[in-house]
Amino acid sequence: MESSRIFSLDSAVGRREFLKRTGIVLGAATMSGMLAEILASCSSLTGPSVSHGTTTIDISSLTSNGQFHVDSSVLPDGTPILVIRQNATTYTALSMLCTHAGCQVNLPSGGTIFCSCHGSRFNLYGQVTGGPAPSPLTSYGVTLNAAAKTITVTY
Numbered sequence: 001m002e003s004s005r006i007f008s009l010d011s012a013v014g015r016r017e018f019l020k021r022t023g024i025v026l027g028a029a030t031m032s033g034m035l036a037e038i039l040a041s042c043s044s045l046t047g048p049s050v051s052h053g054t055t056t057i058d059i060s061s062l063t064s065n066g067q068f069h070v071d072s073s074v075l076p077d078g079t080p081i082l083v084i085r086q087n088a089t090t091y092t093a094l095s096m097l098c099t100h101a102g103c104q105v106n107l108p109s110g111g112t113i114f115c116s117c118h119g120s121r122f123n124l125y126g127q128v129t130g131g132p133a134p135s136p137l138t139s140y141g142v143t144l145n146a147a148a149k150t151i152t153v154t155y
Contacts, residue, residue: 049077050077050155051075051076051077052155053074053154053155054152054155055073055081055152055153055155056150056151056152057069057081057083057093057150057151057152057153058149059091059149059150060149062091064085065085065086066084066085066108066111067085068082068084068085068108069082069083070082070083070096070107074155076140077097079097080096081093081094081096081140081153082094082095082105082108082113083142083151084108086124086125089144089146090144091151092124092125092142093141093142093151093153094113094137095140097137097138098115098117098118098120098137099135099136099138100120100131100132101117103115103116103117108124111124112129113126113137115131119131120132122136122137126138126139141153141154141155
């Protein structure tokens with residue numbers, strides 16, 4: 001009889017020990033879930049994934065300097081390409097992804113590209129003119145085909 005009692009005492013866990021172990025397990029599970037969320041949010045800080053390639057855009061409707069066209073056929077960084085006519089032979093192709101917090105910028109108005117998330121402002125070349133944005137909008141390579149009235153954008 002004594003041996004069965006020893007066996008049950010060795011294998012039995014008291015209520016306090018059970019609650020302690022349960023608390024440790026639940027705490028560890030909670031912390032691991034929180035850690036997973038923190039790590040997931042950190043990976044988004046590295047920026048969006050950027051695809052690489054080219055696209056051809058019809059610019060025949062851009063007849064005056066400062067006019068723009070938004071091309072959504074490809075989204076190199078998750079946002080459309082903004083094409084701005086600087087003059088008859090110069091076009092700028094910009095990402096619409098604000099360099100401050102990754103919001104999509106608004107369409108140009110009055111010579112300014114505005115990000116409504118935190119107030120960053122950019123000129124029609126994508127250069128920062130105000131706000132918290134640390135760097136210009138991403139600029140893509142542009143090759144003009146004047147005869148076809150198209151540009152090829154390399155991103």
